[in-house]
Amino acid sequence: MKAKQVAKDEQKLVLALIGNPNSGKTTIFNNLTGARQHVGNWPGVTVEKKEGELLWEGRTIQVVDLPGIYGFGVHSEDAAIARDYILLEKPDVVINIVDATNLVRNLYLTLQLLEMGANVVIALNMYDELRAKGADVDTARLSELLSTPVIPTVATRGQGMKEIISQALEAAKAKGRSPLRIDYGREIEAEISDIERYLSSCPKLAEKFVPRWLAIRILEGDEDLLRVIGGFCDLDEIKTRREAALNRLESIFGEEIESLIANRRYGFIESVAKEVIRRYQATEDQASISDKIDRIVTNRYLGIPIFLLTMWMVFQFTFKLGDPLTGLIEGLFERLGELMGAWLEGLGAPKLLSSLLVDGVINGVGSVLVFVPNIFLLFLAISILEDSGYMARAAYIMDRFMHAFGLHGKSFIPLLLGFGCNVPAIMATRTLESKRDRLITILIIPLMSCSARLPIYVLFASAFFSSHQGLVTFSLYLLGIILAILMGVIFKSFLFKGESSHFLMELPPYRMPTLKSTFIHMWERGSHFIRKAGTIIFMVTVLIWVLANLPIGVEYASQESALGRIGSFIAPIFKPAGFSSWEAAVALLFGILAKEVVVSTLGVVYGVEESGLREAISQNWTPLSAYAFMVMSLIYIPCIATIAVIKGETNSWVWAALAVSYSLILGWLVAVIVYQGGLMLGLG
Secondary structure (H helix, E strand, O other), rough: OOOOOOOOOOOOEEEEEEEOOOOHHHHHHHHHHHEEEEEEEEOOOOOEEEEEEEEEEEEEEEEEOOOOOOOOOOOOOOHHHHHHHHHHHHEEEEEEEEEEHHHHHHHHHHHHHOOOOOEEEEEEEEEEHHHHHOOOEOOHHHHHOOOOOOOOOHHOOEOOOOHHHHHHHHHHHHHOOOOOOOOOOHHHHHHHHHHHHHHHHHHOHOOOOOOHHHHHHHHHHOHHHHHHHOOOOHHHHHHHHHHHHHHHOOOOOOOOOOHHHHHHHHHHHHHHHHHHEEEOOOOOHHOOOOOOOHHHOOOOHHHHHHHHHHHHHHHHHHHHHHHHHHHHHHHHHHHHHHHHHHHHHHOOOHHHHHHHHHHHHHHHHHHHHHOOHHHHHHHHHHHHHHHHHHHHHHHHHHHHHHOOOOHHHHHHHHHOOOOOHHHHHHHHHHHHHOOOHHHHHHHHHOOOOHHHHHHHHHHHHHHHHHHOOOOOHHHHHHHHHHHHHHHHHHHHHHHHOOOOOOOOOOOOOOOOOHHHHHHHHHHHHHHHHHHHOOOHHHHHHHHHHHHHHHOOOOOOOOOHHHHHHHHHHHHHHHHHHOOOOHHHHHHHHHOOOOOOOOHHHHHHHHOOOOOHHHHHHHHEEEEEEEHHHHHHHHOOOOOOOHHHHHHHOOOOOOOOOHHHHHHHHHHHHHHHHHHHHHHHHOOO
16 A cells, blocks of 8 residues: 655655664665665764665655664663664654564564554564465564554565555554553562652653653663653652662562563563464474574584685685776776876976876875775675675674683674774674773774775785785785784783673574675775775875975985985884885875875885886885785774774773774784794795
8 A cells, every 4th residue: 555645845754774683674774765875973972873765755754774783671882872762863653674584582672662652663574584484474463462563574675665665654644552561560560650650740751751661661770761861850769769679579589670571571472473473384393594504604613714714715706806807997097197197298287286196196096996896896795795694603603712712702793894994893892781892892903904904905915926815815814813812812811801701693594695785785885995085095195295295306206305204214113024115114104094095105105107006016025025014004003083983982092092002013013023034934
C-alpha cells in the first residue's frame, strides 16, 4: 500500500534506523538513501553520524543511521547516543532492523524501544536466510504480540524497502501508541511503581517521557539518564528511592537488579519466539554452511594462519590489479605536466609560476594521486571481507591471541579499522567499556598501517621489490600488528595494571556481498583520500615548493634552499637507520601533517615527474635503506589529525604527547635495528 500524496512543503519526516551489529542496518540505510548521504559527528562527541535523504512521492524524508547496539544497558558511547537521540530528539518513526535468523537476541533491543514508547516499525531482515534454514516467522502474530508493524525484508536484494517506507508513513500518522508493558514480577513491579509514581508527580516530565520506562532504567543504573531527569525532579529523592529499592530487592533475590530485569525480558522474548517461529526441518541436525566454514576458519590452530593468508591475498590483489592502472595515471600526469609547461611557456609566463604549477602542484599532488587505484582496490577488498562476514571472524580469532598477552579481544575491531584510517579507528574505541582498555587501544592504533601510508609502500616497493610488492607491503602491515600487541603488553604492565575481560561477539552468517553496498563502502573510504589530495596535500605541497625556492636566487630544491637546510639539520639523526639524506628527513618531517605528503615531498625535492620518482629513489637509496625508511614511516609520529583526535578522546594532551614521543622513539629504534641487522647479514 502506498502513502497518499503529501505536500512538498509539509514538515520533513524523520526516520531513525537502529539495530544490532550485523543485522543489515547499513545495507538498508544505503538502499533507502543511495548517494544522498552525508557523514558528520554527533553534537558534542566524535562518533560518526550518518544521515541521508529519501524522496518518496514528492516528499523528502530524512533518514538517520544510529550506531549498531545490542541494547541500552551497554555502557558505551554508541548506546548512549542511540538512546539520547530517540529519547530527546524523538524521530517520527524508529525502524528497528531485526535479524530474522537470530530473533531472540535481536528482540532484546526491540523490547527496550517499545518500553520507552518509541514509534517502532520492525524490519525483519535476512528473511531469505531464515527460510533457507527451514524456518519461518508468523509476522502477523509477532506484530500482534508486540503491537507494532512487522515487515519481512531481504536488504541485500532490496526486498521490502517500499513496504518499510509505506508502513513508516502510516505509523507516523498513528501517533500515541501505548508503550509495551512487561511483567517483571511482584517484587520488582512494586519498586518500579514506587519510582514511577514519584516521576509522574514531577511537572511536565510525563508529557515528554514514559515514567515507567524511566523508573526501570533508574533501577538498571543508567546514571546518564539522571541528568535528563534532573531538569524535572529532585535527584536526591530519586537516588534515595533507588538505593532503598535495590537494597530490598537484593535482600530478596541475592543478585543484581540488572540481571533480574534482563532475565524477565528474555523470558518474555522466549515465549514470543515459541509462538511465532515455525520450523519445517530439524536444522539442529543439519549444520549450516556458515557453521561448516567456521569449523575451518575459526579453528584454534588454523584460524590465524588463514587470516594472515587472507590479508596476503588482499595485498597481492591490490598490486596485481593496481599497478597497470597506476601506470596509466602516471602517464596522464606526465602528459599534463608537459602540456602545462608548454602552454605557460607559450604565454610567456614567469618561470616561477611555471615551476609552481608543474614542479609543485602537478608533480607534488600527482605523485600521490597516482596511487588512487591501489587505495580503492584495497578498500574494495576490505569491504568484501567485511560484508561477507569474515572480518567478524578475524576479530573473534584474534580475541584468543590477544588475551594470551593480557589485552582485550574487542580492541582488535578498532585496530582493524585502523587499516583504513587511524582517526575513525580511535573514535571506535568508545565501544570499549573499560577506560583502561580504551586508552591502551588508542595508544596502539597509530601503529596500524592506514591507507595514507600505502602510497609510501607502493612507491618504494615498486622501485626496489617489484617482484614481491605484495609480500613486502604485507610484511609492513604484519609488523604494525605485532608492534601494536607488544606495546599493548608494555602499556598494560607499566601504566594500566589489572585484568581484562573477554568479550562476546555474535558471528553473522556468511553472505554474498552486494555490488551496491561494497562499492558504497569503497567510495566512502577512498573518496576521503582524494579529498585530502585536493586540500591538505595541495596546501602542504605548495608550502614545500615555496621553501624549496627560498632564499630567492637559490637553486630550486637544492641543499642550500630553506627546505634543504631544514632537512640537513635533522638528517644526521637518521644516519644509523640508513637514510641520512636531507630529502628523506624533509619528507618525514612534512609527513607528520599527512602521511601521503611523504611521497609528494619527495616528488618536489627530486624535481621529477611521477615515473621519474621511482628512478630517482632507486639511484639514491638501497633496498635495505628503503625498507628501513618504510618501517620508519609505518611507526613514527602519527599525523596531525590523529594526534588531535587522541587529545579529544582522552581529553588530555598528556596521552597525545605520549603517543607522539613513544612512536618516534620506537620508529627510530626499529628502523635502526632493521638497517644495522641487514648490514650484519650482508644485505646492505
